[in-house]
Amino acid sequence: MAADGGRRLRIALIASSYAPHIGGVEEHVAQVSRALRSQGHEVEVWSVDRGRRPAASALETPPVRYLPTPLPARTAAALLRYALAGPAAWRRWRAAAREFRPDALVVQCFGPNGVYALRLHRATGIPLMVVSHGETLGDDNGAFARSRLLRDSLRAALAASSAHAAPSRYVLDDLTARFGAGEGTIIPNGVGRMPSFDAPAREQDLLVAVGRLGRMKGFDLLIDAFAGVEHGRLEIVGDGPEREALTQQISALGLGDRVRLLGERDAAGVAERIAAATAVVVPSRSESFGIVALEAWRGGAPLVMTSRGGAAEFIRDGEDGLLVDPEDASALTEALRRMLSDAPLRDQLAAAGLERVKAFSWPRVALLYDMVLRAIVGRRR
Known part of the structure; x- marks a missing residue:
């Protein structure tokens, strides 16, 4: 049972990137996963495999699965690579779902991770939640501008999802205007305790x-x-x-x-x-x-x-x-x-x-996730 006496949920946080990479999405996923676990839920992070791993001592709970996410592209060579790698990648995703048996799939920052999560939702019926971190607005690499597959998959995922969220109305409005999303939930970011360091004096100018x-x-x-x-x-x-x-x-x-x-x-x-x-x-x-x-x-x-x-x-x-x-x-x-x-x-x-x-504490952020996820899992029953 969760800390509030409600049912304990099994939650897969499906991230576009995770440790050892450093950034806002990685921090959000790490902190939300810890806060949800402290509230009694069982959480795994499923991250796009970018070929790097943190040192074993640096990777704290929750458990993390690094999953391959090859996507088809227009060139013949890229299509051949996808034909060879795609089936094996999909088997890894299906195996993750069988082994963990999540109650909800929560996409964090839509990219190739979202494409595979959408496919898994369609194959299994596990409720899907999409959390945007502004990737459609602040993408230096222009992934959404270049990739029709990503644009179409995000539209389809928003249509298929039981809920979607973003840290601001600014992001939610973009999801509505350009990707046809309905009403979403604002879930802000948080900040944790001050890390330990030798405190310097406040410098002048x-x-x-x-x-x-x-x-x-x-x-x-x-x-x-x-x-x-x-x-x-x-x-x-x-x-x-x-x-x-x-x-x-x-x-x-x-x-x-x-x-x-x-x-x-x-x-x-x-x-x-x-x-x-x-x-x-x-x-x-x-x-x-x-x-x-x-x-x-x-x-x-x-x-x-x-x-x-x-x-x-x-x-x-x-x-x-x-x-x-x-x-x-x-x-x-x-x-x-x-x-x-x-x-x-x-x-x-x-x-x-x-x-x-x-x-703006992470436990408060996790409570918002808790409310949304309980609602969408409850509707499935």
Whole structure:
């Protein structure tokens, strides 16, 4: 029985990616799986097999299955590869369903994982839930723009699903407008306890940004805006395909002594730089939610947040963060100046953030999943 006395559910969280890869989806799945297990449910993570595994000591519960997800493509060679690999991959998925016997299939960030989950739903009748993390809006690789199979499969999965969810109305509206989804549920992201690290002193005039170095994260916009700030330093934590372009941009603007690309850091390393920051900046061109905002609040750092996307739904401009359009270079520059010069404003935003972040715990997020999943499993009976 679950902790509330209800029936214990067997839940397969079917992720587009998982450890050792680092990112918002991976963190969401890891934390939700732990919280659901703590509530009494049995959970497995089924992740797309990307050829890498974490060290055995680093992979905590729940159990994880890395499953192959080959898809057909247009070239003859690609079709041949799929003809050879597809049947074996499908057998692995069917075996996973037989062995775990899930009550619900929960797709996390639709991609090849969603294509196979939809097929499994059709073959078994196991209820399907689709959780979008903004992959249709913030995809640097253009997977949905390029792949008709992904677009058609997402439409079909939304039509076949018993429920769908997203972290913001921004994402739900896109699923409705472009993929024909009905009414969905907002399930926000959460943030856990502060990881352990040697706490640094809050540094003077230090702006910190965190995220994958991809176009959608808008770090090029931040660097351009920062060039108009007369003093201060900027650190960008993360790695990705735009690293070389950002390095060249920093050099061209003569900012080599003021802007540093720190590379990828683990959770403790990210928290340590946030704890050192005068302010945290999230300059994304599109942001489905913005876990970094919660990490900034948790770390007591004042926040400058993009107004483009879902963050504007939960951040109160001027109260617990400054909302700014990152493509308005002058507005972003002015927001950075304010953060570096206005100590009372920083204190107000940081205090409000520390209070607001209490509402975004992973157990609360898991309770929302619990309610939705109990409803869809109950309808099957």
